[in-house]
Amino acid sequence: MMRIALLCLALSSLVIADPTAYFVEKFDSPDWESRWVQSTSKSDYGKFVLTAGKFYGDAEKDKGIQTSQDARFYAVSAKLDKPFSNKGKALVLQFTVKHEQSIDCGGGYIKLFPSSLNPKKMNGDSPYNIMFGPDICGYSTKKVHVILNYQGENKLIKKEIKCKDDELTHLYTLILKSDNTYEVKIDNESVESGKLEDDWALLQPKKIKDPNAKKPEDWDDNAKIDDPEDKKPDGWDKAEHIPDPEAKKPEDWDDEMDGEWEPPMIDNPEFKGEWKPKQIDNPKYKGEWVHPEIDNPDYKEDSNLYLFEDNAYVGFDLWQVKAGTIFDNVLVTDDIDYAKKFGDDTWGQTKGPETKAKEVIDKKKAEEEEKKKKEEEEKKKSEEGQKEEEAEAEEEEEEEEKDSSKSKDEL
Numbered sequence: 001m002m003r004i005a006l007l008c009l010a011l012s013s014l015v016i017a018d019p020t021a022y023f024v025e026k027f028d029s030p031d032w033e034s035r036w037v038q039s040t041s042k043s044d045y046g047k048f049v050l051t052a053g054k055f056y057g058d059a060e061k062d063k064g065i066q067t068s069q070d071a072r073f074y075a076v077s078a079k080l081d082k083p084f085s086n087k088g089k090a091l092v093l094q095f096t097v098k099h100e101q102s103i104d105c106g107g108g109y110i111k112l113f114p115s116s117l118n119p120k121k122m123n124g125d126s127p128y129n130i131m132f133g134p135d136i137c138g139y140s141t142k143k144v145h146v147i148l149n150y151q152g153e154n155k156l157i158k159k160e161i162k163c164k165d166d167e168l169t170h171l172y173t174l175i176l177k178s179d180n181t182y183e184v185k186i187d188n189e190s191v192e193s194g195k196l197e198d199d200w201a202l203l204q205p206k207k208i209k210d211p212n213a214k215k216p217e218d219w220d221d222n223a224k225i226d227d228p229e230d231k232k233p234d235g236w237d238k239a240e241h242i243p244d245p246e247a248k249k250p251e252d253w254d255d256e257m258d259g260e261w262e263p264p265m266i267d268n269p270e271f272k273g274e275w276k277p278k279q280i281d282n283p284k285y286k287g288e289w290v291h292p293e294i295d296n297p298d299y300k301e302d303s304n305l306y307l308f309e310d311n312a313y314v315g316f317d318l319w320q321v322k323a324g325t326i327f328d329n330v331l332v333t334d335d336i337d338y339a340k341k342f343g344d345d346t347w348g349q350t351k352g353p354e355t356k357a358k359e360v361i362d363k364k365k366a367e368e369e370e371k372k373k374k375e376e377e378e379k380k381k382s383e384e385g386q387k388e389e390e391a392e393a394e395e396e397e398e399e400e401e402k403d404s405s406k407s408k409d410e411l
């Protein structure tokens, strides 16, 4: 009986086992500042404010923290519910970013920090485990950073992942899996995936060039050689320039005064240039020498590339030229399906209404601009009309004056 009860307990706990979310932040309540700590590492960090922005799908659900001052650094962090290791599990880092200001230059990424972080002193030099998210600067930089700290070094992903650069909210998801693969998703769609070992320079290369191998001295890698049979034709060498045979010494030339007369030089029509022998295939050509490779003795496999033993904080540590970015729906979990559901329940719910809301304000803006343009045109027209009238009036006056002076003359 006891055993059955225990079994039932074990089974039910299996069934109701909650997905492990180490951190969930929807910024739906005004007390967000009780969880997020502003760094004081610099004295002039920009301020994050809680808002859903200029347009949104849901006035409450779409509230997030927005950068509010131009040309500032920003640095806030929040502690996870408890520090965790993702050993044997996935690690999912997910959040939404809305560059509603139409960003010109600025970071939009999140960082996952170890327990060693001091939130009050957090800054760009604070060691982190992962940095993930969009980064935009001008036309050339529009990418998604995926930086993994491996043995104390920050390693950038070798692939270029394009980020979204419009003004809507986008969902960014990074998944590291315990089989040492990864996936990056934007708006619920996979944009990059592969093996951690292939797409970051985390390990030493597997193969290296054999340091003992050398190109043999007599290795001939010239595909073509001069034809030894080819000889320079007789009479090839002719001067490049010759004295102009047509030139004549001017009659008023004074040898004593002007020096000895010399005709000007002209291009020699018979000049053939440098003679070069014909090229033929080199009979001794052995092809390009390929440096042989050997197994790299320093290569060490690591089955734990995905593993971060100590994850304790998330934070936004970035620089923005034009402020206005809203961060929301931050999730750290080991459950890929839960992250998907969380994305569907947050971003998935409000993205449609948000797009509509944006269309409405865009339309209004366009109409206002149109109205303004018309008003300005009319103003210009009426001004021009006035000027014309004035000019006409002046002309008439002048005419009258002329007439009157004429009549005076006549008199």
Ligand SMILES: *[C@@H]1O[C@H](CO)[C@@H](O)[C@H](O)[C@H]1NC(C)=O
Pocket (backbone or CB within 6 Å): 188, 343, 344, 347, 348, 349
């Ligand atoms: C996300 O993708 C899944 C399929 O992988 C789909 O079932 C779901 O509807 C998508 N969610 C949104 C909000 O697009």
